[in-house]
Amino acid sequence: MSDHNQQILLARRPEDVPTEDIFEFRDIPINELEEEQVLVKTLYLSVDPYMRGRMNAGKSYVEPYAVNEPISGAIIGEIVESRSKELKVGDKVQGFLYWQLYNGVNASAVRKLENTSVPLSAYLSVLGMTGLTAYFGLLDIGQPKEGETVVVSAAAGAVGSIVGQIAKIKGARVVGIAGTDEKIAYLENDLGFDKGINYKTTTDLQKALEEACPDGVDIYFDNVGGTISDAVLSLLNDFARIPLCGAISSYNSKGNEDLGPRMQPKLLKTRSLIKGFIVSDYRERFDEGHQELADWLSQGKLKYEETITDGFENVPQAFLNLFTGKNLGKQLVKVSDPSNRDR
Amino acid sequence: MSDHNQQILLARRPEDVPTEDIFEFRDIPINELEEEQVLVKTLYLSVDPYMRGRMNAGKSYVEPYAVNEPISGAIIGEIVESRSKELKVGDKVQGFLYWQLYNGVNASAVRKLENTSVPLSAYLSVLGMTGLTAYFGLLDIGQPKEGETVVVSAAAGAVGSIVGQIAKIKGARVVGIAGTDEKIAYLENDLGFDKGINYKTTTDLQKALEEACPDGVDIYFDNVGGTISDAVLSLLNDFARIPLCGAISSYNSKGNEDLGPRMQPKLLKTRSLIKGFIVSDYRERFDEGHQELADWLSQGKLKYEETITDGFENVPQAFLNLFTGKNLGKQLVKVSDPSNRDR
Numbered sequence: 001m002s003d004h005n006q007q008i009l010l011a012r013r014p015e016d017v018p019t020e021d022i023f024e025f026r027d028i029p030i031n032e033l034e035e036e037q038v039l040v041k042t043l044y045l046s047v048d049p050y051m052r053g054r055m056n057a058g059k060s061y062v063e064p065y066a067v068n069e070p071i072s073g074a075i076i077g078e079i080v081e082s083r084s085k086e087l088k089v090g091d092k093v094q095g096f097l098y099w100q101l102y103n104g105v106n107a108s109a110v111r112k113l114e115n116t117s118v119p120l121s122a123y124l125s126v127l128g129m130t131g132l133t134a135y136f137g138l139l140d141i142g143q144p145k146e147g148e149t150v151v152v153s154a155a156a157g158a159v160g161s162i163v164g165q166i167a168k169i170k171g172a173r174v175v176g177i178a179g180t181d182e183k184i185a186y187l188e189n190d191l192g193f194d195k196g197i198n199y200k201t202t203t204d205l206q207k208a209l210e211e212a213c214p215d216g217v218d219i220y221f222d223n224v225g226g227t228i229s230d231a232v233l234s235l236l237n238d239f240a241r242i243p244l245c246g247a248i249s250s251y252n253s254k255g256n257e258d259l260g261p262r263m264q265p266k267l268l269k270t271r272s273l274i275k276g277f278i279v280s281d282y283r284e285r286f287d288e289g290h291q292e293l294a295d296w297l298s299q300g301k302l303k304y305e306e307t308i309t310d311g312f313e314n315v316p317q318a319f320l321n322l323f324t325g326k327n328l329g330k331q332l333v334k335v336s337d338p339s340n341r342d343r
Numbered sequence: 344m345s346d347h348n349q350q351i352l353l354a355r356r357p358e359d360v361p362t363e364d365i366f367e368f369r370d371i372p373i374n375e376l377e378e379e380q381v382l383v384k385t386l387y388l389s390v391d392p393y394m395r396g397r398m399n400a401g402k403s404y405v406e407p408y409a410v411n412e413p414i415s416g417a418i419i420g421e422i423v424e425s426r427s428k429e430l431k432v433g434d435k436v437q438g439f440l441y442w443q444l445y446n447g448v449n450a451s452a453v454r455k456l457e458n459t460s461v462p463l464s465a466y467l468s469v470l471g472m473t474g475l476t477a478y479f480g481l482l483d484i485g486q487p488k489e490g491e492t493v494v495v496s497a498a499a500g501a502v503g504s505i506v507g508q509i510a511k512i513k514g515a516r517v518v519g520i521a522g523t524d525e526k527i528a529y530l531e532n533d534l535g536f537d538k539g540i541n542y543k544t545t546t547d548l549q550k551a552l553e554e555a556c557p558d559g560v561d562i563y564f565d566n567v568g569g570t571i572s573d574a575v576l577s578l579l580n581d582f583a584r585i586p587l588c589g590a591i592s593s594y595n596s597k598g599n600e601d602l603g604p605r606m607q608p609k610l611l612k613t614r615s616l617i618k619g620f621i622v623s624d625y626r627e628r629f630d631e632g633h634q635e636l637a638d639w640l641s642q643g644k645l646k647y648e649e650t651i652t653d654g655f656e657n658v659p660q661a662f663l664n665l666f667t668g669k670n671l672g673k674q675l676v677k678v679s680d681p682s683n684r685d686r
């Protein structure tokens with residue numbers, strides 16, 4: 001094991017679309033472990049759109065990142081030193097840790113991964129926060145019924161791709177909105193979506209949606225906000241449900257510039273529901289969601305895609321890719337190989 | 344009984360704020376009753392903001408009124424002729440009937456009013472659709488808890504005034520928004536609201552709301568939409584609930600001119616819920632609501648105000664008053680005196 005450690009700091013808050021210079025790499029030592037601590041070598045780390053919100057100073061649903069402090073997020077790692085009886089060297093674990101090559105933490109801060117029949121990275125995608133986000137948002141708020149029409153924005157993303165597939169499992173008609181022809185082909189040919197719409201090349205999104213949703217829209221799983229959502233909202237059926245999961249089109253806009261048609265008249269006419277949520281609202285039901293997702297996965301009913309960038313030095317670029325639509329499925333960074341080659 | 348009958352037609356669809364010339368009076372005969380029919384003399388009729396929506400051609404949650412056809416709405420009447428065994432001359436009834444001096448209808452189209460301990464007009468206000476709207480919107484969607492803060496727009500109106508009083512019964516802090524100092528005094532002094540805000544004379548509504556809601560807003564009962572709602576939405580607490588009952592600020596605006604800050608980022612950050620509804624969504628629970636409202640009324644816990652305009656010829660003006668903020672509480676029109684003086 002090397003004793004070289006490195007971390008990525010938030011050097012300054014982004015003003016608009018984030019750029020590489022908001023990040024800074026810093027070399028740090030690896031401290032001696034205290035009792036009950038373990039040293040976790042980062043194997044994979046997750047970059048996620050919600051992190052953009054935490055880079056602002058204002059209150060969001062999680063605390064903002066501090067300037068000049070390391071960024072944290074979901075990480076899969078391997079125990080390389082242990083002063084805890086709970087975890088031994090070679091164990092694979094998951095936790096919310098700093099963006100560092102190594103994290104020395106209390107054993108209780110990480111969770112051991114027991115199921116070794118799926119690739120490690122799946123714990124950051126389909127079986128991780130994004131899979132659970134899709135599961136609870138669609139099933140608890142959306143409540144799809146057989147024959148209903150479900151529209152998903154950012155449909156080829158880590159959450160959207162799972163939303164669409166669960167909706168198909170539940171017997172719905174599924175229309176996905178995404179931003180490249182490659183993604184549309186992936187939705188229609190690989191994931192079984194009934195229709196994909198490329199919002200970047202479609203001149204009249206409204207009309208394309210009308211054609212793709214001849215019976216209107218019963219559920220809109222909203223990952224983006226902005227003008228795409230304006231168009232979908234105009235097609236709502238009575239008693240439609242909108243799980244509000246992301247507003248990536250607003251994350252980078254400054255305050256009150258984000259104007260659009262007011263939603264109230266349409267929501268009132270159709271008696272529809274919008275509900276914002278984050279996955280941790282469902283913390284107490286994670287086991288249920290995890291189990292059903294794992295079942296669907298093992299039955300071949302769920303496919304997932306990962307865009308895995310190689311190398312800790314490329315974490316900033318992997319994060320920036322989230323805002324340029326370059327990733328298909330869950331964007332991850334592979335930081336190190338497992339040392340335990342038997343695994 | 345006179346054999347003179349008269350009705351009010353929708354002469355043309357309003358383009359913006361309605362004006363008196365959209366209405367037309369027409370003399371019509373009183374036809375012979377068929378078997379099972381009754382002749383209902385109109386005593387009181389209700390004019391309501393939702394009717395503005397029905398005057399547009401587009402689909403709303405109820406069918407649009409037809410041009411050159413009589414307008415219909417909630418009416419309290421008295422049976423003056425009967426060919427039905429169910430109803431006898433002198434009975435007081437309630438129904439959705441045409442704006443006419445007399446309606447000849449099947450007995451099954453009206454409901455007999457049994458409880459004679461409350462004034463007849465109450466069946467069009469606190470015990471009618473507006474009282475039930477307040478009841479189900481606040482309790483089913485809003486679900487107020489003791490100590491929470493409830494904000495109500497159009498607070499001195501027929502719905503808003505009941506919403507605020509039920510919220511007080513449930514132990515909430517209640518802030519009402521209305522448009523005249525007389526209404527504010529009524530909310531604070533007569534109805535027990537904790538605070539009233541006159542949005543027309545307050546220069547900084549946002550700041551006034553912040554001061555009135557030091558602990559933020561848990562429930563916003565939205566009767567108006569528009570900029571008032573924009574201001575309230577900025578103060579939402581986590582897991583806030585917004586029963587969406589009316590959007591009177593949008594009824595008169597033409598299509599896509601009604602722009603405002605997009606709500607998605609705020610709803611997402613606070614994981615809040617908005618749900619549009621109309622009272623008929625709760626049809627199966629009307630008895631429950633009616634009973635509890637009547638109980639509170641008889642216990643002196645609910646006060647209600649009616650603005651009663653006199654005379655069928657003044658129905659158009661009474662309707663137009665809804666859009667100029669002239670009415671306090673429920674706006675009704677008294678069309679005739681009961682013939683049965685014993686009542």
